[in-house]
Amino acid sequence: xxxxxxxxxxxxxxxxxxxxxxxxxxxxxxxxxxxxxxxxxxxxxxxxxxxxxxxxxxxxxxxxxxxxxxxxxxxxxxxxxxxxxxxxxxxxxxxxxxxxxxxxxxxxxxxxxxxxxxxxxxxxxxxxxxxxxxxxxxxxxxxxxxxxxxxxxxxxxxxxxxxxxxxxxxxxxxxxxxxxxxxxxxxxxxxxxxxxxxxxxxxxxxxxxxxx
Numbered sequence: 001x002x003x004x005x006x007x008x009x010x011x012x013x014x015x016x017x018x019x020x021x022x023x024x025x026x027x028x029x030x031x032x033x034x035x036x037x038x039x040x041x042x043x044x045x046x047x048x049x050x051x052x053x054x055x056x057x058x059x060x061x062x063x064x065x066x067x068x069x070x071x072x073x074x075x076x077x078x079x080x081x082x083x084x085x086x087x088x089x090x091x092x093x094x095x096x097x098x099x100x101x102x103x104x105x106x107x108x109x110x111x112x113x114x115x116x117x118x119x120x121x122x123x124x125x126x127x128x129x130x131x132x133x134x135x136x137x138x139x140x141x142x143x144x145x146x147x148x149x150x151x152x153x154x155x156x157x158x159x160x161x162x163x164x165x166x167x168x169x170x171x172x173x174x175x176x177x178x179x180x181x182x183x184x185x186x187x188x189x190x191x192x193x194x195x196x197x198x199x200x201x202x203x204x205x206x207x208x209x210x211x212x
């Protein structure tokens with residue numbers, strides 16, 4: 001199998017984190033020449049987004065949450081999916097919360113990194129939305145080191161890359177730290193950064209930031 005990925009994308013990073021955590025032999029490659037809007041890539045994924053997992057059958061599977069679940073079905077060991085049904089529901093909740101409550105603001109802020117193109121009222125409102133989204137994540141986190149229970153899961157695959165992007169946006173906009181406001185979330189993030197596999201993905205994202 002082959003994963004089409006862009007290093008900084010938190011959604012592609014979700015899948016890379018799963019691949020690394022499970023020790024899978026899946027080739028990780030950039031989109032074809034011309035990027036995600038090229039004809040070659042759109043033939044695989046007409047949405048023009050990363051990630052896309054190209055299966056051995058030739059089918060191109062889009063959407064990070066779907067890919068994470070697929071990898072669990074095909075490669076059940078080591079498992080990143082709890083067996084307890086309540087914990088499993090919580091894991092799937094953590095796949096959705098960033099999509100609805102973090103991603104839209106990240107995309108809006110990404111378009112205004114240049115101060116010349118910045119609307120401060122929009123920036124303020126988007127950071128307020130981000131703050132609210134982080135409060136939801138904090139609410140549902142377990143009290144253990146991992147997002148759900150006492151071992152890593154696909155919930156951590158979903159959370160670590162997007163929290164890294166939130167931290168990056170805070171730095172870019174010289175905004176007060178949002179994550180440290182929340183006790184459980186801050187403890188989770190500080191612990192997550194010390195894990196070797198998490199740190200690998202975090203470093204990949206940061207290395208892809210364009211140098212000024």
